[in-house]
Amino acid sequence: MSNPSKPNRRGFLKGGTALAGLAAAGGAKEAAAQATNQSAAAKKTEEVIGYGERSRFITSKRYPVAGRHSPDEFGLMFHVLTPLQDSVGIITPSSLHYFATHRGSFIPDIDPKEHRLMIHGMVDRPLIFSVDELKRLPYVTRVHFIECLGNRARAADATVQDTHGLTSCAEWTGVPLSLLLKEAGVQQGAAWIVAEGAEEVKGSSSIPINKAMDDCMVCYAMNGEPIRPQQGFPLRLMVPGFEGIYQIKYLRRIKVVDRHYLTYDDYGHITADPKAAALTNQIGPKSVITYPSGGHKLQGPGFYEISGLAWSGAGAVRGVDVSVNGGRSWQAAELRTPAYPMAHTRFGFHWQWDGQPCTLMSRCTDELGSVQPSRQEVGKYWNDPPERIRVRGNDNTIQPWKVGADGGVTNGLA
Amino acid sequence: MALRKLILGAAAFCFCQIVWAQSPAYGVGRKPTAEEIKAWDISIGPTGKELPAGHGTAKEGAAIYKVKCAGCHGADGYSKNHAPTLIQSKIPRPKEGVVHCLEPCVDDNNTMAVHSPYANVIWDYINRGMPLGREGSLKPDEVYSLTAFLLFRNNVITEAELMSETTLPAVKMPNVNGFAVAEWKHGTPRLQRYP
Numbered sequence: 001m002s003n004p005s006k007p008n009r010r011g012f013l014k015g016g017t018a019l020a021g022l023a024a025a026g027g028a029k030e031a032a033a034q035a036t037n038q039s040a041a042a043k044k045t046e047e048v049i050g051y052g053e054r055s056r057f058i059t060s061k062r063y064p065v066a067g068r069h070s071p072d073e074f075g076l077m078f079h080v081l082t083p084l085q086d087s088v089g090i091i092t093p094s095s096l097h098y099f100a101t102h103r104g105s106f107i108p109d110i111d112p113k114e115h116r117l118m119i120h121g122m123v124d125r126p127l128i129f130s131v132d133e134l135k136r137l138p139y140v141t142r143v144h145f146i147e148c149l150g151n152r153a154r155a156a157d158a159t160v161q162d163t164h165g166l167t168s169c170a171e172w173t174g175v176p177l178s179l180l181l182k183e184a185g186v187q188q189g190a191a192w193i194v195a196e197g198a199e200e201v202k203g204s205s206s207i208p209i210n211k212a213m214d215d216c217m218v219c220y221a222m223n224g225e226p227i228r229p230q231q232g233f234p235l236r237l238m239v240p241g242f243e244g245i246y247q248i249k250y251l252r253r254i255k256v257v258d259r260h261y262l263t264y265d266d267y268g269h270i271t272a273d274p275k276a277a278a279l280t281n282q283i284g285p286k287s288v289i290t291y292p293s294g295g296h297k298l299q300g301p302g303f304y305e306i307s308g309l310a311w312s313g314a315g316a317v318r319g320v321d322v323s324v325n326g327g328r329s330w331q332a333a334e335l336r337t338p339a340y341p342m343a344h345t346r347f348g349f350h351w352q353w354d355g356q357p358c359t360l361m362s363r364c365t366d367e368l369g370s371v372q373p374s375r376q377e378v379g380k381y382w383n384d385p386p387e388r389i390r391v392r393g394n395d396n397t398i399q400p401w402k403v404g405a406d407g408g409v410t411n412g413l414a
Numbered sequence: 415m416a417l418r419k420l421i422l423g424a425a426a427f428c429f430c431q432i433v434w435a436q437s438p439a440y441g442v443g444r445k446p447t448a449e450e451i452k453a454w455d456i457s458i459g460p461t462g463k464e465l466p467a468g469h470g471t472a473k474e475g476a477a478i479y480k481v482k483c484a485g486c487h488g489a490d491g492y493s494k495n496h497a498p499t500l501i502q503s504k505i506p507r508p509k510e511g512v513v514h515c516l517e518p519c520v521d522d523n524n525t526m527a528v529h530s531p532y533a534n535v536i537w538d539y540i541n542r543g544m545p546l547g548r549e550g551s552l553k554p555d556e557v558y559s560l561t562a563f564l565l566f567r568n569n570v571i572t573e574a575e576l577m578s579e580t581t582l583p584a585v586k587m588p589n590v591n592g593f594a595v596a597e598w599k600h601g602t603p604r605l606q607r608y609p
Contacts, residue, residue, distance in 0.1 A: 120451050128450070129443040136442050183438045194457045201543035202550075204457060208598045215600075253454055260595050261459045262531045264539040267593055268524075274594035278605040281598060314603065368601065373609035381609055393604075 060086040062096055065150075066162060079150065081165025084290045084309070090143065090337050090344040092168035094223045099230045100148055100166070100244060101199070108199045108250055112226075112234040115198065117218065121256035124185030131220060131234050137175045140217060143343040145169040145311045147283050148244040149269060152395035155413040160293040163399060163411065167311070169344035172238050174219030177212055181256070186213075190256045194263065195237050198252035205246050206261045207239060215240050215342075218251060240342035241313030242281050243394060245269075279393025283313030285372045286396035287320055287347070287364035298407030301355035306333070309344045312366035313394075317345040319365045324351060326359035326400065326412075327374065333362065341367075353403070359412050360401045374398045375413075456550075458538035462583030465534065468554030469578035472571070475563025478556050482545050491525075491567060499525050501567045527568040531593050533577075533585035537561045558582065 047053050065079040082098040092098075101107065112131045120126035151166035181193075186209070193212045196204040207216070217238040219227060227233045232249030239246040245265060260266070270277050287310035292298060306324075310317045316339040321330040333347040347362070364372040373381075375397045379389035391397055400412025446454075458464050480489070483500075487493055491501025498520030507522065520526065526536055541557045543549055552560070562577040571577075571585060596604075 118446055118451070118454055120446065120455065125438065126446050126451060127443040128446045133442050137440055179440075183440060183443070185437070194459075196457070200547075200549040202456065204542075210600070211598050255455065255457050257457075257459060259460060261457060262535065262593060262595075263457070264526075264530070264535055264543075267529075267531055267535065270593050270595070272592045272594055274596060275605055275608075277594040278596040279608065281596065282604050284604055284608075315601065368603050370603045371609075377609035381607075 060096065062098070062165075063161075065166075066157070079148070079166065081161050082168045084160045084164055084167075084288070085293050085295060087290055087309070088307075088346075090169050090309070090346050091223060092170055092344075094170065094225070094228050094231065097168040097170055097222075097228075097231060098146075098148070098166050100150075101249075106200065107229050109229070110198060110234060110250060115234050115250075115252070117235060117251060117253070119180055119184045119254045119256070121193075121254075122187040122190040122258060123181070123256050124187060125183070127180070127184050129180075134175050134218060134220060134235070137179065139173055139175055141171060141173040142217070142238075142240070143169060143171050143340045144238060144240045145283075145342060145344045146244050146247050147286075147311075147313075147394075149280065149394055152391065153397075153399055153411070153413055155411065157294070157411055157413075159295040160288055160290050160399075163294070163413075164288045166244070167344075169309075169311070170222050171224065172217060172219045172236075173221035174217040174236075174238065177216035177218055177237070177254075178214070180218060180254075181213060184256075186256055189258050192257050192260050194255045194257055194261050195246075195248040195251060196253040196255075197232075197248050198250040202252075203245075203248065203265050204261075204263045205248060206257075206263060206266050207242070207246055209256070211239065211242070241283055241315075243283060246281065273392070276392040283311070283394050284396035285312040285314070285317075285364040285366040285370045286310070286394075287317075287362040287372055288399045289322075289360055289362050289401055292360070292403065292409045293401050294409055294411045296409045298353060298403065298409070300407060301353050304351050304353055306349040306351050306360065306362075307336075308333075308347050308362050310347055310362070310364040311342070311344045312364060312368075312370070313342060314370060315367040316341045316343075317364055318367050318369070320345075320347040321363045321365075322347075322349040322351075323361040323363070324358055327361055327398070330363060355405065357405050358403050360403060361398050361412075363398055372396055372398055456538070456542050458534045458541075460532050460534065460583075462532075462534045462579065465537065465579040465582060466554045467579055468558050469576055470555050470557075470559025470562050471576055472559075472562045472566035472573045474555075475559035475561070475566075478559055479563055482552075483560070486546060491564075500527070500564055501525065502528055525568060527564040527570060529589050529592070531587060531590050533561065533565060533570075533582050533587060536564060537582060 060083045062080045079100045080098055082092055082096055115131055117129045145167055147167035153163035157163040190209050192206050192209055194204050194206050196202055219236045219238050222231055227236055235251040237248040237251045270280055287308055289306055289308040291307045310320045320333040322333045323330045333349040335345055336348045337346040339345045375389050378391050378397055384390055402410045402412045486497040487500050492499050499522055502522050502525045530536055537557055540560055558577045565571040566573050
């Protein structure tokens with residue numbers, strides 16, 4: 001028998017023979033129950049055949065940043081955290097990828113047939129593309145993390161979802177922005193681009209032209225399907241390694257300009273200090289242990305595989321060190337996945353827990369040799385008093401997890 | 415040494431020209447009309463060259479503010495309901511009943527009319543993003559009036575000053591030097607000697 005007949009035959013068996021059998025046995029009640037189950041099963045057919053769902057026993061979920069209503073009383077403003085404590089590998093499922101709509105915006109409901117991307121400004125040939133036209137062009141597929149500048153651990157945070165949940169990693173597919181800009185012909189004197197979304201506040205950010213011509217992508221797919229509405233459907237600008245606000249969702253316009261436009265979304269998070277400014281747009285080398293982490297409970301002394309994520313906005317992760325004694329000594333962890341540039345990289349470390357209280361830490365070194373700092377090292381750099389350390393720009397400091405004698409794991413910053 | 419720098423500079427310049435100034439290779443997409451570009455281009459840069467013709471005063475702005483803005487931002491540019499603070503107060507605000515403010519928190523310290531680098535940015539943001547639910551519906555004269563109102567109420571301009579496409583870019587903003595922009599270069603650490 002050929003394959004296409006299989007679903008029909010199964011359907012017949014489920015809907016017909018099984019019920020008939022029950023009726024013959026005289027169990028009217030059971031038959032009714034079976035009928036209910038059967039209609040539920042029919043409803044489930046769409047899920048089983050059309051679009052699959054995870055097991056009902058798996059409950060890992062995103063939630064908004066603590067203490068903040070998402071959405072707020074205007075129905076606006078989302079900052080939603082990824083459950084990193086449950087993560088494995090390096091790809092965040094699209095349904096669990098963190099997201100934020102900056103300066104308050106609804107998630108727009110865009111018909112991709114109506115959507116256009118315009119490239120104009122200091123170019124020889126302004127261009128308008130439909131989504132289908134962009135899909136005709138040569139594309140690249142790359143794995144990249146995104147991280148919000150607000151992804152900073154606080155002493156009050158309980159889990160790694162709270163401390164680090166504003167970063168996620170996905171496989172992105174799209175047209176290199178450099179290809180589109182060359183197609184338009186960037187003019188001499190061009191120094192920045194201003195990228196803009198189609199949502200109602202039309203959020204826009206300025207990006208240096210050398211970054212735009214380097215590795216940015218105009219993406220239409222994420223994790224093997226069209227980008228989800230929360231992530232910018234139908235088009236999103238990917239600016240690898242830069243903080244989340246630059247990854248413009250619902251991308252509708254790119255204007256090539258001669259200077260920094262310092263838009264409302266640009267100026268809000270920079271100050272007059274050039275050192276602090278240098279620590280904003282590009283994410284520093286960073287890592288965090290996701291297992292065991294805050295809220296986990298070890299079942300007793302013995303073997304545990306420490307697992308975590310490392311990433312850097314400057315390129316690939318070169319290595320990760322792990323300390324099981326609060327930073328007194330460090331040992332090299334193993335990278336368990338390919339180390340893609342500007343992507344989460346999974347590390348693992350064999351650990352025998354002796355049952356004594358201890359503090360676990362991880363430390364990332366990126367391909368430039370830059371090393372993830374401790375909070376104390378950052379405090380020393382800025383001459384902050386030890387009790388009032390303020391991490392300027394992107395917070396890429398080392399996260400400690402305390403393991404108690406009972407196996408309970410808590411935030412080491414507390 | 416100077417000559418070497420000059421040669422290196424010339425080489426870098428030539429390289430840029432080769433990389434960037436290319437003729438179209440794919441011919442996909444179409445040329446937008448001048449009207450399309452005009453309709454879409456709402457980015458107002460530091461020079462203000464994109465500003466449309468129009469004008470308005472703080473007095474005119476006050477009347478528009480009352481109808482279109484005060485509902486969320488409060489009659490005096492301050493509200494407990496999360497909306498960004500628009501008019502600075504030297505007197506500390508009562509903390510009672512205030513919910514967490516929007517991120518990044520726009521309060522008396524970074525009120526837009528005082529904090530933003532150029533008056534054009536205020537115009538740009540009101541024009542593109544306000545009012546809530548009817549974004550982009552304000553006419554240029556209304557945006558000039560509202561910008562004048564916010565600048566006046568934050569003591570940046572006088573009540574009589576007329577804001578237009580020529581006067582707005584000339585407003586001296588108190589925080590114009592408050593923003594350092596870091597240069598970005600592929601394959602370089604963010605900040606030398608940062609731990």
